[in-house]
Amino acid sequence: MKTISLNLRIWRQKGPGATGEFRNYETGPLSTDMSFLEMLDVLNEHLTLEGEEPVAFDHDCREGICGMCGAVVNGRPHGPQSRTTLCQLHLRQFHNGDTIVIEPFRAEAFKPLRDLMVDRSAFDGIIQNGGYVSVNTGGAPDANALPIPQRAAEQALDASECIGCGACVAACPNASAMLFVGAKVSHLALLPQGQPERNRRVINMVRKMDELGFGNCRNERECERVCPKGVTIRNIARLNREFLRAAFLSEEE
């Protein structure tokens, strides 16, 4: 079994208003088969025994599907491995003696909670403004309704890959949420179910996104580079088209 020792530089912050700082921790020898979050577990066990407060971080499934985990590792959300979440990162990606800088997702709209945890509920605020289909769900379905072309279904499926982790926002120099919003808008705009509310949805979601302090897309493409699910900026292009289209057509504006 190969082992490595690492120098960790971790952002520590007691609470939302508190001043944070980087603190250094040296790990003992760790197996390279260990996952990144297991390394934090081990660190926390030591800190707790020494009477220091453990590092708070989000995680749940540790299989890359729940969207809970996430931190910026050496400047990159979810770390150096592409198309994976932080929980899928393993120490075999690092070398003995490496210094690893670990900090939370930073964005105006993601308020820091503690250490590596941030409040990503701003995403919900956007969803609340149209990311759903308001149909009467109580009624009987009309037969094998809504045939959908395979291609549209596939594009909608690709858009629905988004797990709402927020890495796109953290990676963007403008802290833009347009990859997230683009994915949500695309998913419904491509399906017949989404048509009745299509114009209203995109206008309201974009308005909310701006209001919450997310920035604009500047085609840096950092978001798609770090997206663990490979959601592409084609969804941002579609968001822009949908927005323009709706702005022309919308009667409410």
Added chain:
Amino acid sequence: MTHRYDAVIVGTGLAGLRAAMEMPPGARVALLSKVYPTRSHSGAAQGGIAAALGNEEPDMPEWHTYDTVKGGDYLTDQDAAEVLAADGPRAIFELEHLGVPFNRRPDGRIAQRAFGGHTRDFGAAPVKRACHAADRTGRVVLDTLYMESVRRGFRVFPEFSLVDILLREGRVAGLVAMEFATGELHVFETRLLLLATGGFGRVYRTTSNCFANTGDGVYLAYRAGVPLQDMEFVQFHPTGIHGLGVLISEAARGEGGFLRNGDGQRFMDRYAPTIRDLAARDVVSRAILTEIREGRGIQGGDCVHLDLRHLGSERISEKLSEIASFIRIYLGLDPSNDLIPVSPTCHYMMGGIPTNLDGQVRAADGSIVPGFYAVGECACISVHGANRLGCNSLLDLVVFGRRAGQKMVKDLSLLDRTELSSKSESRIHGRMKRLVESRGEVRVPDLRSRMQSVMNRYGLAFRSEPGLRQGLAEIRELAEQCAFVKVENRQRGYNAELMEALELESLLGLSELILVSALQRTESRGAHYREDHPLRNDKDWLKHTLVRARTEGPEVIHRPVVITRFEPKERVY
């Protein structure tokens, strides 16, 4: 802090969210979730959701009912299986209307694929019944239902852990929850309580379940006086990545992969000569465990190898790309060159809180506990019997989640409020204080690890009386040590150690109940296999197990199985 609601739903996976959709505007409804709602474990479901749409080939709900009953080894309550199958197509269309992007056929209708145990003509041949959204079916349905709940503006309390259920005079009065961010205790006074808290795979060392699946809801219901049903039936998936439990889907063996033991031998030849590596989940799991027990694991250890090398890198990247990426990510191995270490992983709990078809919780005497509902993996309707079929769990969540929600709406107008005593949180407060002020030396990770070893050793897919007795004795000893658990972390908020200490009590309690239930069932049925009683015995055991709390310990009673139209037959595939 005390909150007052008409209804509280604990758990925001598919079951809880689907039930919530029934709540009328104006009703005071709160949703509690241990994790952030869209991180609920329903999201991990990959394969699909079964319904007899007949889009690909002829199919009928009657056939789906039969498959569900047979899959459950005839322990399934057949009235529940009928409801599940009959309501399936409606449930799929409803999800479609809400915006779930199902895969499509060339003609635009929803595509369906084959899945283990789903057949046409009452077992004649496999049928394509699984609707799916790539391999992320659970995730997209969860996102869709969550969007829906956000639209309706339900009050959601995220990262609130259920720590006590309050019943008064045999009916629901409220609950206590701990807010993770602050460590504060919140009392919720409510007329109606729905538990949709999921399974408890975390009692085993290897599980495909996420970290939050510790069964708090199930165990607290038991502590509050509700019996638990069919706890001995635990589904193990044969091929979890060794040590991690992350699933390698059956597709790997479907494409031609096979298992090898430590001697490099294809051992499934000896266990299932005709279909070999594609035998039923319980059969393959037992074969792997036999090899391991007889010293033929890899280097004498506790795993075997899955061999995909002969498929070649091209076929692997074309047909098994997800699986290959999992293997690369978690093991750093290349399946076209390397053997993959696998072992059975705990996947699903068939047992749980007994309910009727409307999600109403049933007491030991079969009567309804007013105001108390359960649905999803934490409940036992029992629609999955002794063994759940793939793709039936997501359907269970949306079909019975809706029914429970509808029943709750009716009951809202019937039940009045029960006054809570002012000391509602004192019991849990005492527990927390004991943990932090303990002078003991026992640490949570140690105790939990020992519990998981015991359960893996004696409570796995392979059971016998001496083993179960030994396991039970060891679990009870560990439970006693639970009193000496020391929580070193003194933080009020974000105290993961304190939370894990509270969860450990549930896990140990549920471990005991699994073993007690397994010990008394002296037959083999579905996922429950007794080496000392290897055959199914309908004469004595065609009945549900109920285990209830007594001062002297858990007591087992039984309840008959509901049989409507399918007389028990031998289960042969």
